[in-house]
Amino acid sequence: MTSTAVTNIGELVTNDPAAEDLLGLHHDAALVVEGARVAWVGPAAEAPAADEAVDAGGRAVLPGFVDSHSHLVFAGDRAAEFAARMAGQPYAAGGIRTTVAATRAATDEQLTAHVARLVQEMHRQGTTTVEIKSGYGLTVHDEARSLAVARQFTDETTFLGAHVVPAEYADDPAGYVDLVTGPMLEAAAPYARWVDAFCEDGAFDADQARAVVAAGAARGMEGRLHASQLGPGPGVLLAAELELAAVDHCTYLTDADVDALRDSGTIATLLPGVEFSTRQPYPDARRLLDAGVRVALASDCNPGSSFTSSVPLCIALAVREMGMTPAEAVHAATYVGARALYREDVGRLTVGARADFVMLDAPSHVHLAYRPGVPLVAGTWIGGRPVLGRAADA
Numbered sequence: 001m002t003s004t005a006v007t008n009i010g011e012l013v014t015n016d017p018a019a020e021d022l023l024g025l026h027h028d029a030a031l032v033v034e035g036a037r038v039a040w041v042g043p044a045a046e047a048p049a050a051d052e053a054v055d056a057g058g059r060a061v062l063p064g065f066v067d068s069h070s071h072l073v074f075a076g077d078r079a080a081e082f083a084a085r086m087a088g089q090p091y092a093a094g095g096i097r098t099t100v101a102a103t104r105a106a107t108d109e110q111l112t113a114h115v116a117r118l119v120q121e122m123h124r125q126g127t128t129t130v131e132i133k134s135g136y137g138l139t140v141h142d143e144a145r146s147l148a149v150a151r152q153f154t155d156e157t158t159f160l161g162a163h164v165v166p167a168e169y170a171d172d173p174a175g176y177v178d179l180v181t182g183p184m185l186e187a188a189a190p191y192a193r194w195v196d197a198f199c200e201d202g203a204f205d206a207d208q209a210r211a212v213v214a215a216g217a218a219r220g221m222e223g224r225l226h227a228s229q230l231g232p233g234p235g236v237l238l239a240a241e242l243e244l245a246a247v248d249h250c251t252y253l254t255d256a257d258v259d260a261l262r263d264s265g266t267i268a269t270l271l272p273g274v275e276f277s278t279r280q281p282y283p284d285a286r287r288l289l290d291a292g293v294r295v296a297l298a299s300d301c302n303p304g305s306s307f308t309s310s311v312p313l314c315i316a317l318a319v320r321e322m323g324m325t326p327a328e329a330v331h332a333a334t335y336v337g338a339r340a341l342y343r344e345d346v347g348r349l350t351v352g353a354r355a356d357f358v359m360l361d362a363p364s365h366v367h368l369a370y371r372p373g374v375p376l377v378a379g380t381w382i383g384g385r386p387v388l389g390r391a392a393d394a
């Protein structure tokens, strides 16, 4: 097994849960990788010998970002809708149907090539684990093939047949829920680890979302929900009651929602790319953190409400607009994102973890928020192998 020592790390973020500080920071550090795993972490001067060496030159190294919420399987473009929204038209969930039509018309090869391009874009920005949802097919065939495409890129695949009621079921939403919880779920199950529903006015109500999550659970899928994006709703309480891994958006929360999240341990995944791209008010991360709620950050990369694949942008927005410290935002986009996927092996750089890490062209994680919009990722490694940067090019 080949070993690699990354030495001369100015600041190493380990996210070691046993550390006294949130990020488990080490300075003047080294990281030794054996095969796909982290084998040693400590002071650079004490690093054991390894087959190969990478000199970080004083740069910061941190766990690769865990983007726990994305919708990469789609076709088409909604730039015109974005421009109209910026000209004053409000965002409505129905715009999803435009993408559904384009996705159904695309070939498997087109969908696969498109996801590959977006995943590569994510690697360039430091993401090493991505969750990918279906939800733009909305037929039995198109949901199953969307998940089969996603499965080529990640194990964290999510069945989101309950994204929106498609046009052909506009007069029969109950019939559509029966389809989702029946034949569509059956076809999706071989490819999906998770089940999700958009619990919001204009999409699915609490009873429908509950039925979808229960049907998925009966097939061994873990649940997560979209909720309280466009206004207060029942989805957050439902997610907490069911003790789901995560409930995502959480832009409009009641005090009861916050209490329920704290008591259940369900993670609130905040998606500030959405508020940025729809000119909605940002979620109040400070309120959640001060209440003891676990907060993750993710991109929600999708063609309608947040067409960014950049976790660094989300970190910068969370710090500038949502009251998070740089350390909290980085932790939310790595360690807590991993927990939102029930993953212990990623989102941290401790002995035994998967060697998924990012080197910044910067001395500290703070630069991710301090230097917004600057491409700071100098290299990305997944499972100990460089996928981007000078080492990957060599």
Ligand SMILES: [Zn+2]
Residues within 6 Å of the ligand: 069, 070, 071, 226, 300, 302
């Ligand atoms: Zn989403």
